[in-house]
Amino acid sequence: MRADARRNYDKILSTARIVFTERGTDASLDEIARRAGVGPGTLYRHFPTREALVDALMQDWTDRVSADADAAIATDLPAREMLSDWFEHFIEHITLHRGAASKIAAAMDDPASPMYRKCQVMADANRRVIDHLEARGELRPSVDPVNVMRLVSGVATVADSSCTDLDVTPMLDVVVDGIVAD
């Protein structure tokens, strides 16, 4: 990749991070291009679709989410606490940009989405937590990690799309109660 291309790529990405935070993931792509000081053509060459751009921004998240999962496991807390911690961290990350949570929830079951791979990484992180607790015998029989992932993404989506600053804890409590052993 040519040096100027690399520069523009990075500039677009850092601008997108700002604009998506300000206006959510539905912000105008032309505006991002303008504020990054490049033409729309340049933006679309680097990121053919909005999803591709969101996907590129997600790289940071997936790393952090993965780390959070391992950190949660390392705490060695009881199942309830560990899950609550993990779920809350996960939601915090995927709602960083308004509208991102629903895109992630949709991409999770869509292998054609550019975000699919990243979703897999996050799903893996979740699986590690679930498997760990399963091994400790603290979960109900036949808890499906993928399913849990979908459910928690749903909670994130609701919280994200609500105009009020919704507390996710009560919803997560229900989910946690639904998967830990009695």
Added chain:
Amino acid sequence: MRADARRNYDKILSTARIVFTERGTDASLDEIARRAGVGPGTLYRHFPTREALVDALMQDWTDRVSADADAAIATDLPAREMLSDWFEHFIEHITLHRGAASKIAAAMDDPASPMYRKCQVMADANRRVIDHLEARGELRPSVDPVNVMRLVSGVATVADSSCTDLDVTPMLDVVVDGIVAD
């Protein structure tokens, strides 16, 4: 209201029902106007926003959802079965048009939304089911109906936005396990 206005209003509504079913709730409003045989101005006079149009279509649903709740209560089934039935029916209704579930989830906590009232009716229906089971002592202590509603809407949103035809049952099972008494 003038007779021709009434005619157009109804025509727009029935056309919207078709187009929203075909293309989801993001379909072009001008297309709905065109297919209804009216000018865009006429559509926007009757329904100033997309939400207002979706809201008008929702009238049928709220009635049916309300009836479903009462029907579920009348079955007198055990808590798990009753809740599963009710949740599945509810989701079936609010995912009638692609994109509707997320709009409803968002409107649920937004008194400014034109759909807010309808959401209240559905939330009331849910509250009746929960309260009934609570009275029978089959639920965990302090189950919040509003919270349950949000959670189930989240499940609906995930199912609706997934490109695959996702089965909601496993997710609902977790929710049900999370609210019924051990």
Added chain:
DNA sequence: CGACTATACGGAGACTGTCTCCGCTTTTGC
């Protein structure tokens, strides 16, 4: 029935956002 008025219609067009195409510029390798 004909005239009058309030009501409603509809479509042109302003505006915004998406996305492409292609003539021009910059970088890179030699």
Added chain:
DNA sequence: GCAAAAGCGGAGACAGTCTCCGTATAGTCG
């Protein structure tokens, strides 16, 4: 330096939203 390759950017086609206002029509009253 020079040529080729790589990349730029902005004009503009296209689609959707929404408004404004000249025109048409339903309802009303003498």
